[in-house]
Amino acid sequence: MTTNQQQPTDSGAIDQAAFNKVIRDNLSPEGITAIICFLQIAENYMKKAGINPEAKHAVDQAAWFRNTLINDTLGVDEYYRELQRFTY
Numbered sequence: 001m002t003t004n005q006q007q008p009t010d011s012g013a014i015d016q017a018a019f020n021k022v023i024r025d026n027l028s029p030e031g032i033t034a035i036i037c038f039l040q041i042a043e044n045y046m047k048k049a050g051i052n053p054e055a056k057h058a059v060d061q062a063a064w065f066r067n068t069l070i071n072d073t074l075g076v077d078e079y080y081r082e083l084q085r086f087t088y
Contacts, residue, residue, distance in 0.1 A: 020073050032074050033082035039066035 023032065039062050046059050070079050 016072060019068070023069070023073050029074060029078060029082050030085070032069055033079060033086065036066050036069050036074075036079065037083075037086070039063070039069075 027035070043059060043063055043066070046055075051059055070076060074082070
């Protein structure tokens, strides 16, 4: 590895600060929460239907993206506050 290459963070993003900035600059907390919900639904469907071993990597990437949005970008508390706003 050369010295100018960055190492992934614990979340898997090469530059977590840049990732968070791009997401927050372009999406509202409500938009981020909606994306998280859709990613969760997709993952639940794939697990219930059965994941083709060749597609597992893609499902793992979607789960990583969801978890990164919850834990590193939005924050768990803000995610749950926004989620409550989505329900009746």
